[in-house]
Amino acid sequence: MDNMRDESWPMVLDEVTGALETLIAALDKIDDSAVLLHEVCEQVIRAVPGVDEASITLITDGVPTTTATTSEAAAALDRDQYLVGDGPCLQAARTGAMVRVSIADAAERWPVFAKDSAKAGFGSFLSAPLVVSDTHAGAVNCYSTRDHGFAELDEKLLDLYTTAATAALRTYNRYQHAHETAEHLRTALSSRAVIDQAKGILMPLRRIPADEAFTLLVEQSQRENVKLRDLAARFVAHATGVTPTT
Secondary structure, three states, X not given: OOOOOXXXXXXXXXXXXXXXXXXXXXXXXXXXHHHHHHHHHHHHHHHOOOOOEEEEEEEEOOEEEEEEEOOHHHHHHHHHHHHHOOOHHXXXXXXXXXXXXXXXXXXXXXXXXXXXXXXXXXXXXXXXXEEEEOOEEEEEEEEEOOOOOOOHHHHHHHHHHHHHHHHHXXXXXXXXXXXXXXXXXXXXXXXXXXXXXXXXXXXXXXXXXXXXXXXXXXXXXXXXXXXXXXXXXXXXXXXXXXXXXX
């Protein structure tokens, strides 16, 4: 499989393409990042020959966690690495480079991880860096039951898949951020509108300018320990008999 001219190359490339198409289709249907990350795990098994189980490690504020996995066995081996602070998935996440290792090599570098991997029936490991957002870096972790289950071709296929998956997930995260920002703006504009409405009612009642009306509303909200927007909405509803829409 190390020979890039191997006749199986077109077939496995088709599998990568199909896996990416499935992931991209999921982006249009799924509004949950955890579900999307699980889809990445499912599709990497399709994209890379020899992958029996997969997981995703994300590091937040220096703390690694497994955010998606195809099996508890893979998640348990991830946790082995987190406990000692090293292993193929953590190296890939920290260095930004692909890590490919057999169980024999792992036994020298990470004996506990290798021992538990052997007990779980895994003999080869392949991890690729994954950057989901500006604050979440991690790795896609592949586990094979074969002792030498991964070759150079598998690295190239995983790199191709994770590069495209990273771009898709970052686009999704930017969309989510834009959506949240729009919602915050909508809420802010709605709050501003009802506060201005309350000020407009209070000004002629008290014969005071706008800044004094606003000060009175702020002081009342502090005394009652309620949000200014909620106080303004209550005041408008009491004065007009109509509850402001949110």
